[in-house]
Amino acid sequence: MPDDVLALFRTRLGLEEVPPEGPFVPPETLPDIVAALKEMGFLLFLYCAATHWPATENRPEAFTVAYGLRRPGPGSSTARLRVRIPADGSIPTLSGLFAGADWQEREQYDLVGIHFEGHPDLRRLMLPEDWEGHPLRKDYAIDTHHFPWR
Amino acid sequence: MVDAHPSHEPVAPALVEVSGLSLPAAITHLPRPDPYLNVEDYEPEADAMALNMGPQHPSTHGVLRLKLFLDGEICFKAVPYVGYLHRGVEKLLENRTAIQSVPYVDKNDYVSPLTGELALVMAYEALLDVEPPPRAQVLRTILMELQRIASHHLWLGTFCLDMGGALGGGSSVFLYNFRERELILDLLEALTGQRMHYNALMVGGNRHDVPPGWEEKVLATMDRVEDRLAEYEAMTVDNHIFRSRTVGVGVLDPLLALEAGAGGANLRASGVDHDLRRDAPYAAYGQVDVRIPVETAGDCYARFLVRIAEMREAIRIVRLLVSGIPEGPIGALKPPRHVNAVKLPPGEVYVGIESPRGELGTYLISDGSPIPVRVKIRPPSLHAVSLLPYLCVGATVSDIVVILGSLDPILGEVDR
Amino acid sequence: MAVDETSRTFVHPLYGWLEKIPGLSVGLTTADAVLSWGLEHSLWVFPMATSCCGIEFMATMTSRFDMDQFGTFTRPTPRQCDVMVVAGTITVKMAPRVKRLWDMMPEPRWCVAMGSCAISGDFYRNLYAVVPGVDTFIPVDVYVPGCPPAPDHVHAGMHVLMEKIRQVRKGTFRPNADPAAREGLLRPSIPRIGDPDRDPALSRAQAEAAFRMDPGCQVTPRSEDERDVP
Numbered sequence A: 001m002p003d004d005v006l007a008l009f010r011t012r013l014g015l016e017e018v019p020p021e022g023p024f025v026p027p028e029t030l031p032d033i034v035a036a037l038k039e040m041g042f043l044l045f046l047y048c049a050a051t052h053w054p055a056t057e058n059r060p061e062a063f064t065v066a067y068g069l070r071r072p073g074p075g076s077s078t079a080r081l082r083v084r085i086p087a088d089g090s091i092p093t094l095s096g097l098f099a100g101a102d103w104q105e106r107e108q109y110d111l112v113g114i115h116f117e118g119h120p121d122l123r124r125l126m127l128p129e130d131w132e133g134h135p136l137r138k139d140y141a142i143d144t145h146h147f148p149w150r
Numbered sequence B: 001m002v003d004a005h006p007s008h009e010p011v012a013p014a015l016v017e018v019s020g021l022s023l024p025a026a027i028t029h030l031p032r033p034d035p036y037l038n039v040e041d042y043e044p045e046a047d048a049m050a051l052n053m054g055p056q057h058p059s060t061h062g063v064l065r066l067k068l069f070l071d072g073e074i075c076f077k078a079v080p081y082v083g084y085l086h087r088g089v090e091k092l093l094e095n096r097t098a099i100q101s102v103p104y105v106d107k108n109d110y111v112s113p114l115t116g117e118l119a120l121v122m123a124y125e126a127l128l129d130v131e132p133p134p135r136a137q138v139l140r141t142i143l144m145e146l147q148r149i150a151s152h153h154l155w156l157g158t159f160c161l162d163m164g165g166a167l168g169g170g171s172s173v174f175l176y177n178f179r180e181r182e183l184i185l186d187l188l189e190a191l192t193g194q195r196m197h198y199n200a201l202m203v204g205g206n207r208h209d210v211p212p213g214w215e216e217k218v219l220a221t222m223d224r225v226e227d228r229l230a231e232y233e234a235m236t237v238d239n240h241i242f243r244s245r246t247v248g249v250g251v252l253d254p255l256l257a258l259e260a261g262a263g264g265a266n267l268r269a270s271g272v273d274h275d276l277r278r279d280a281p282y283a284a285y286g287q288v289d290v291r292i293p294v295e296t297a298g299d300c301y302a303r304f305l306v307r308i309a310e311m312r313e314a315i316r317i318v319r320l321l322v323s324g325i326p327e328g329p330i331g332a333l334k335p336p337r338h339v340n341a342v343k344l345p346p347g348e349v350y351v352g353i354e355s356p357r358g359e360l361g362t363y364l365i366s367d368g369s370p371i372p373v374r375v376k377i378r379p380p381s382l383h384a385v386s387l388l389p390y391l392c393v394g395a396t397v398s399d400i401v402v403i404l405g406s407l408d409p410i411l412g413e414v415d416r
Numbered sequence C: 001m002a003v004d005e006t007s008r009t010f011v012h013p014l015y016g017w018l019e020k021i022p023g024l025s026v027g028l029t030t031a032d033a034v035l036s037w038g039l040e041h042s043l044w045v046f047p048m049a050t051s052c053c054g055i056e057f058m059a060t061m062t063s064r065f066d067m068d069q070f071g072t073f074t075r076p077t078p079r080q081c082d083v084m085v086v087a088g089t090i091t092v093k094m095a096p097r098v099k100r101l102w103d104m105m106p107e108p109r110w111c112v113a114m115g116s117c118a119i120s121g122d123f124y125r126n127l128y129a130v131v132p133g134v135d136t137f138i139p140v141d142v143y144v145p146g147c148p149p150a151p152d153h154v155h156a157g158m159h160v161l162m163e164k165i166r167q168v169r170k171g172t173f174r175p176n177a178d179p180a181a182r183e184g185l186l187r188p189s190i191p192r193i194g195d196p197d198r199d200p201a202l203s204r205a206q207a208e209a210a211f212r213m214d215p216g217c218q219v220t221p222r223s224e225d226e227r228d229v230p
């Protein structure tokens, strides 16, 4: 990640070291930080990827959501950050800042079951509307019975 | 002859600075339609009507469904529905090892399978910190460019087919393009033994070395393809009907394109000078000086011009590289004997490459077991389709078909 | 003109009456042969192209492979077509649409399943979103295996279909004439994944066989505690 992004993360989050995979950002401050990155020229929306972490003995069930932005043009660089939320938590939407976040968030809602607060149209994107469950959760078996076809 | 559209005249357009990026002023900050417009609130001038296109429609390039709300013939709201080809590849990749997973990503973007493979394989290589040997890198670059030519040929053919009778019965350009695409498929078939889903790459290198005489064949094919390219240009570039269907249609604001995550020719036709092959070189792109064609009009015609120029550029890169493929091994790792021969270290990587449709990325989380925890494919086509609610507003139904074609989405990649 | 669903031949109401006229049956046989020849050499194809196989089917229709030479011709609407070529993966969301398009096609109609996805779901067959083969909801006449089948294989498949049409019209081959057998054929001989009748041991054996590509090769199952939130 470029130096200006590292400096932003250090000042905004009070971190000493920023891991290359991106720092963990508290959900409340996510829109502010992403807006600041957008000001700095990170205009291209890359990805929004949610992961389900099932409960184990040591920790409760949780989700992480990772975001990536890119600064276009010669010498292009990426900015990456992550958000960790509890099983029943939700995360503010970025669809107001980035038009591309809209469908990515709908996809993550559909497949992983994360609730994006303030999203204008949080419907399933890939699967039929009446589908039960969220397939990319770890407790969803890959060959779940899917009859009838709709 | 149609009067040249003002934005296609060869004068330097006025630029505007946005967050450190120079964008063409004429098309930046265009008014954005509201994709969530309430249909009840809209007051139509003519008869309002809802029209459903797809999921089985010859010009939706696969199984895309579009719901169009029309005011007379002008669309005032468009709602795309995707997911008719959602096969759950991401879930499948979470249950497959690094060696097993390569053939699955072929089927995502089935018009350019090799770029899909490279994005996945490079993510695994970044995680494992493996560097393929120079011969593999150069071969990969040649393969990517051959695939780009084949993919753009298919795009040009279907794009002209969508415009129907405009071009001498509509299917002439389509038939000509497939003729040249077959030549490139022959080259790839000679290398990998498959016409479409090649499974040509693996973690740490390539799977197939070049057969004898392949380089000469590549050069001969490139000559032939370049000759024929002039033929297509003669049929389209100055064609009255072609221009009146594309010039000024579907103007894409570069800021919207960036924020929506569009890539490839869609971005470069709107004046954004961005291409990962030059800006964040991977494989052997660092060794060649990639010239990036940029247009500033942002319409369907500009996207067409950029793709044609990209084909020429790809031919140039292939010619440059194929005459000097370095000697050496084609893989950095020993050929695997077990499906779980590659042990993954824990970590989290994102790798993006420039596919013919834009930035194709793979985001991978591993926890140290042979199979990854999460694989997310960043599909450029999904972002291209998500532009439709903005681009279709104010267009006629016949223009919507052209706009959709000019964005070049592949539904397999949208839905995965 | 009524249609006999099971044998898929025309049965005109006049036929039975005409056949009683002495000497006419020879003429009718000749007329039937001509009709049959016309039928099998003017197959209009409705390409139900959903994914990768659709691209390969497009290539089959172009000048190099030239399917037009058999009178085969693609039309984008099911209402004018005789053959539906299902080329590509059929997902849970797409299946009812395919069925509906099939129902729109006029009789007599045939179906060609092109590619392993349309035949059995390919390697997606036990995934949550994919239908394990198009023959689970529409009757298939010819299967063309491959991933994707090369255009020559599609040609071969169309020839098999022509042969089938010819034989059915001649009466030398009556596919599934018995409605009960037909019903049985619509169900796969081995119950598919997701079918309550399927033996779980079968799934396990198949999965094991898939991993037996090399002696000693197994996927180590990942224990739950090894995973941790980073």
Ligand code: SF4
Pocket (backbone or CB within 6 Å): B107, C051, C052, C053, C054, C087, C088, C089, C114, C115, C116, C117, C118, C122, C146, C147, C148, C149
């Ligand atoms: S059989 Fe193979 S080529 Fe055909 S649709 Fe399925 S995955 Fe694609």
